[in-house]
Amino acid sequence: MLNANRQRELTSNEVTAIKECVKEYRAEIKAKFPNKLLREDVLDLLEDYCKVVYYPLEKEANNGFHVADIPDKDGNPLTFVFINTAQTLEKQIFTAAHELGHIWRVDDYVAEKCNEKVDEELSEKIMNRFAAELLIPEEVFLELYNGEYDTLKEKTGKITLANMLKVIVSLMNQFCVPEKAIVMRCFELHKISAKSKDIILGETEEAKRAIDQRIKEIIRDNGYIKFQNPTNKKYITDYPVLLERAGKLGTIAQDKIDNIRKTFEMEKKKLRGRWMILLIESFL
Secondary structure: OOOOOOOOOOOHHHHHHHHHHHHHHHHHHHHHOOOOOOOOHHHHHHHOOOEEEEEOOOOOOOOEEEEEEEEOOOOOEEEEEEEEOOOEHHHHHHHHHHHHHHHOOHHHHHHHHHOOOOOHHHHHHHHHHHHHHHHOOHHHHHHHHHHHHHHHOOOOOOOOHHHHHHHHHHHHHHHOOOHHHHHHHHHHOOOOOHHHHHHHHOOOHHHHHHHHHHHHHHHHHOOOOOOOOEOOOOEEOOHHHHHHHHHHHOOOOHHHHHHHHHHHOOOHHHHOOOHHHHHHHOOO
16 A cells, blocks of 8 residues: 655645644544554554454455445445455554545545545545554654664764664564655655655665565564564454354354355455455345
């Protein structure tokens, strides 16, 4: 979901609107999750607003997506979000925040505030910035970034690429987000130039592989074992309880319940293509 590249930047008015939207939700979020940073709590926050399907699909390009307003048997709209748990935990966290932005219709908020139309490409950029503002609050980021930078900078006040990567990995650990999210936050808050951003994100495939390898080494050397490993979690919000309830009430035949349970444990290659339909149908 992180799409950093050479599209137009968000305007200052659009960024201001995104920040205002996040601010409006802060009190509600703080009441449920009092920690300064959301980190993995964003997954629990997402589950407050939709049914979340966690499942590993190794060859699926998307880190996640949402399916909105699917009516249940009583006509009540349900929203589902899929989180691909074949991706790393930090990518799942950013994806959850991104999809939460879709559920909260942050793009509509920005469109209204800025009196403009928002197409799909702009909507994705808005959601990425929303996720960054939610997971990587500016004030906290600047405090932590400046501390890390001051520790590793040269006497000239500048920093080497090798040490900048150390700063990025340390911030990844503190915010529990992917390296690209940290790099983009550095750029958005004017801590690195566009050229530096492109260098760190890899201007060529070869350069990207070299940077990724060095980041993996820093993660390993610092013992950040959560990072760059898939969780392969298989779960649906409230799924066991709802399935058990459906069986007791007789709203779903027992053979269908057994089939749903069997389907959910099938090999990934057998689920591909029909897995989302089958899982959603189990709620309808």
